[in-house]
Amino acid sequence: MAIALPVIIVTVVGVFCGVLLSVADKYMAVPVDERVSEVRAMLPGANCGACGFAGCDEYAEKLVNEGVKTNLCTPGGAGTAQNISAFLGAEFEDVAAKTAIVCCAGTIQHTQYVMDYQGPQTCEACNYNYQGRGSCSHGCLGFGDCVIVCQYGAMEIVNGIAKVDKSRCTGCGMCAKVCPNALIKIVPASSEVFVACSSTDRGAFTRKVCSAGCIGCKRCEKACNFDAITITDNLASIDPEKCTNCGECVKVCPTKVIRVDQCQPQINVPDAG
Amino acid sequence: MKQIVIILFSAILVDNFVLSKFLGICPFLGVSKKLDSAIGMSIAVTFVMVLATATTWPVYYYVLVPNHLTYLNTILFILIIAALVQLVEIILKKYVPSLHRSLGVYLPLITTNCAVLGVTLLNIEETYGFLHAIINATGAGLGFMLAMVLFAGVRSKMENAVITKSFDGIPITLIAASIVSLAFMGFSGIIDGIFG
Numbered sequence: 428m429a430i431a432l433p434v435i436i437v438t439v440v441g442v443f444c445g446v447l448l449s450v451a452d453k454y455m456a457v458p459v460d461e462r463v464s465e466v467r468a469m470l471p472g473a474n475c476g477a478c479g480f481a482g483c484d485e486y487a488e489k490l491v492n493e494g495v496k497t498n499l500c501t502p503g504g505a506g507t508a509q510n511i512s513a514f515l516g517a518e519f520e521d522v523a524a525k526t527a528i529v530c531c532a533g534t535i536q537h538t539q540y541v542m543d544y545q546g547p548q549t550c551e552a553c554n555y556n557y558q559g560r561g562s563c564s565h566g567c568l569g570f571g572d573c574v575i576v577c578q579y580g581a582m583e584i585v586n587g588i589a590k591v592d593k594s595r596c597t598g599c600g601m602c603a604k605v606c607p608n609a610l611i612k613i614v615p616a617s618s619e620v621f622v623a624c625s626s627t628d629r630g631a632f633t634r635k636v637c638s639a640g641c642i643g644c645k646r647c648e649k650a651c652n653f654d655a656i657t658i659t660d661n662l663a664s665i666d667p668e669k670c671t672n673c674g675e676c677v678k679v680c681p682t683k684v685i686r687v688d689q690c691q692p693q694i695n696v697p698d699a700g
Numbered sequence: 701m702k703q704i705v706i707i708l709f710s711a712i713l714v715d716n717f718v719l720s721k722f723l724g725i726c727p728f729l730g731v732s733k734k735l736d737s738a739i740g741m742s743i744a745v746t747f748v749m750v751l752a753t754a755t756t757w758p759v760y761y762y763v764l765v766p767n768h769l770t771y772l773n774t775i776l777f778i779l780i781i782a783a784l785v786q787l788v789e790i791i792l793k794k795y796v797p798s799l800h801r802s803l804g805v806y807l808p809l810i811t812t813n814c815a816v817l818g819v820t821l822l823n824i825e826e827t828y829g830f831l832h833a834i835i836n837a838t839g840a841g842l843g844f845m846l847a848m849v850l851f852a853g854v855r856s857k858m859e860n861a862v863i864t865k866s867f868d869g870i871p872i873t874l875i876a877a878s879i880v881s882l883a884f885m886g887f888s889g890i891i892d893g894i895f896g
Contacts, residue, residue, distance in 0.1 A: 432767055432769065433767075433769050433772055436764075436769065436772065436776075437769070437772065437776065437779070440759075440776055440780065441779055442777055443785075444782075447783065448783055448790075449785060451787055451790045453792070455790050455791065455793075455794040455795075456794075457793050457794055473851055478789065526893065544786030545862075547860060547861070547862055551859075551860065552859075555860045556860065596804040651768065671751075
């Protein structure tokens with residue numbers, strides 16, 4: 428009967444563990460709110476983080492349990508916001524449509540490559556190893572990390588720099604996160620005038636490396652009637668809150684780096700049902 | 701006191717679980733791509749190692765040894781560790797949701813991790829007392845963390861390197877792991893040198 432004791436011991440331990448687990452599962456179960464999974468299903472599921480939370484799951488949980496605003500999901504747009512508001516009985520606020528802009532105008536016509544770069548063909552690697560292959564270290568690297576990350580097919584590389592197709596862009600901000608030179612910015616879709624440069628080098632240097640760069644001459648600052656333009660670190664920036672898209676700055680800009688991009692972004696039509 | 705320091709440091713550096721004993725290679729290669737997930741995984745492993753040692757040591761010395769059934773240790777330890785990890789997950793989910801959110805995804809992965817089973821069995825093999833066993837488990841966990849963090853750094857450098865097509869992916873990762881492991885051989889004998 429020498430076999431009896433080990434069998435008993437293993438059985439007892441196994442049964443004890445099993446009972447303990449099932450008791451724990453029963454008495455310490457955390458009730459799962461079914462509304463969370465339904466709200467989750469209404470979200471686009473891109474997990475882009477534009478709402479400011481870690482992903483669609485967390486946003487859905489916060490919507491149900493903490494009553495965060497329903498209009499934070501820019502990819503989903505007004506339709507998603509209305510659906511969720513109706514489902515949760517929360518107040519509906521319109522989604523401020525946003526879009527990405529590429530703050531670089533350094534196409535191959537305006538600037539030059541300074542090396543024949545043969546390394547890994549990504550912006551991140553080229554920037555990490557050589558600060559870019561072009562003469563301007565602030566400019567678009569043109570390998571298209573943003574193109575790869577965009578889930579809506581809104582980015583493309585044209586003439587060596589990234590270009591946003593505003594009719595497809597949802598303003599989720601994934602491209603802005605991956606750009607190693609941080610030259611993609613997310614702005615309200617209503618703003619049409621923007622500074623297509625990110626260089627903070629002095630004007631003389633910028634002029635030498637790129638014929639389309641901002642040289643910090645301050646003519647736009649003086650021309651603006653609404654105090655919307657400020658020059659910091661040799662670079663003009665437009666405050667979209669104050670800008671009225673009047674175009675005075677576009678007229679005076681000597682390097683034509685302040686541009687108008689009027690293409691309207693996609694209008695999110697709320698679902699009829 | 702001196703004994704505790706010796707156990708702790710030899711577990712971290714000389715007898716490093718991943719790089720010297722080659723236990724827990726699966727999470728070492730799988731979860732070391734990003735630094736924050738590497739740290740999350742290592743904290744979870746350390747936590748479970750200490751808990752597993754704290755439960756299996758008494759079971760071995762108060763249940764198995766008196767009945768002369770020490771050969772049952774492997775199978776019983778697997779059983780206990782698996783149940784323990786599940787229990788810990790349920791408890792954390794209920795009472796410490798914030799910790800569950802940061803460790804949660806890693807806990808089920810650890811259920812059958814050989815490094816956890818390894819540390820409990822080695823504690824028995826080395827005939828450590830309870831306190832020394834706990835210290836050894838902590839050291840093993842910290843050593844796991846050291847290896848994970850080091851390797852996450854190595855891998856982030858490899859992301860930006862030109863790698864021949866035939867070596868891209870797993871092969872270059874294994875080669876890098878073996879070089880890091882070779883580097884750790886430099887620690888052998890260091891404990892005798894310092895404390896001996």
